[in-house]
Amino acid sequence: MTENKHIYQAMFLLDNQEVRKSYAEARDWIRTTLEKHGAEVSVLRLWAERELAYPIEGKRRATYLLGWISATGQAVNEAKREMYLLGPAFRVLFLRADEIPQEELEIGIQDLAEGELVIPEDIPEVEEEEVFAEDLAPPVEEKAAEENSSEMAKKDDSEEAAPAEQEVKTDEDQTPQEETSNV
Amino acid sequence: MYDNAEPEIVGPPKGEFDYKDVEGFERYLDAHGRLYSRKRTGLDAQGQRRLKKAVKYARFLALVPYGA
Numbered sequence: 001m002t003e004n005k006h007i008y009q010a011m012f013l014l015d016n017q018e019v020r021k022s023y024a025e026a027r028d029w030i031r032t033t034l035e036k037h038g039a040e041v042s043v044l045r046l047w048a049e050r051e052l053a054y055p056i057e058g059k060r061r062a063t064y065l066l067g068w069i070s071a072t073g074q075a076v077n078e079a080k081r082e083m084y085l086l087g088p089a090f091r092v093l094f095l096r097a098d099e100i101p102q103e104e105l106e107i108g109i110q111d112l113a114e115g116e117l118v119i120p121e122d123i124p125e126v127e128e129e130e131v132f133a134e135d136l137a138p139p140v141e142e143k144a145a146e147e148n149s150s151e152m153a154k155k156d157d158s159e160e161a162a163p164a165e166q167e168v169k170t171d172e173d174q175t176p177q178e179e180t181s182n183v
Numbered sequence: 184m185y186d187n188a189e190p191e192i193v194g195p196p197k198g199e200f201d202y203k204d205v206e207g208f209e210r211y212l213d214a215h216g217r218l219y220s221r222k223r224t225g226l227d228a229q230g231q232r233r234l235k236k237a238v239k240y241a242r243f244l245a246l247v248p249y250g251a
Contacts, residue, residue: 054245
């Protein structure tokens with residue numbers, strides 16, 4: 001039984017590490033894989049390099065390749081299966097389309113000039129350290145040292161404050177006597 | 184109690200929904216990435232289904248979040 005060929009719009013998410021090595025190599029791998037399974041690749045171009053809305057397999061950014069192909073359903077399934085097992089693509093979407101837009105046909109298989117695709121460095125994921133109650137509470141020795149120092153400080157304060165109080169007391173003691181003597 | 188105020192109707196799109204045109208359908212999503220209801224989008228049943236498909240393709244390709 002022969003299957004009919006249909007036009008598909010395809011989107012490939014490529015690993016930025018592979019694209020950084022060579023964009024042409026990654027694109028050609030996609031193209032040869034599709035052609036190996038009997039698909040005819042009309043357009044394969046860079047769509048975007050952008051941050052992902054959610055991390056996929058630890059990746060936070062990816063390069064999006066847009067393609068227009070004509071292939072049978074079986075060829076699409078086989079190519080998709082191979083792409084998920086091997087190669088730089090980690091997510092693939094094929095959608096049936098009525099026709100290939102003219103402006104896309106003009107682009108064809110896109111080659112990029114040097115410096116056209118700038119991929120920023122990956123931001124390493126920061127793992128949150130677990131905080132335990134023991135870490136928050138100071139150790140016993142430190143506690144004891146803190147208590148001792150606070151006691152010493154209290155003592156010093158009381159010694160310093162004592163003469164002043166005595167002075168005050170002497171003043172208070174004198175004044176009534178003077179008053180009485182005057183009377 | 185319940186808020187009986189009429190929801191703000193976003194209105195129909197200028198063209199067809201395309202999963203690649205994130206800015207085009209972002210106004211039909213709330214802050215968590217969830218689709219508004221038909222009551223709120225103001226779309227007909229066909230339009231709402233097309234919007235749903237476009238959003239789901241975009242979610243699969245990590246163009247918009249799946250929602251909290």
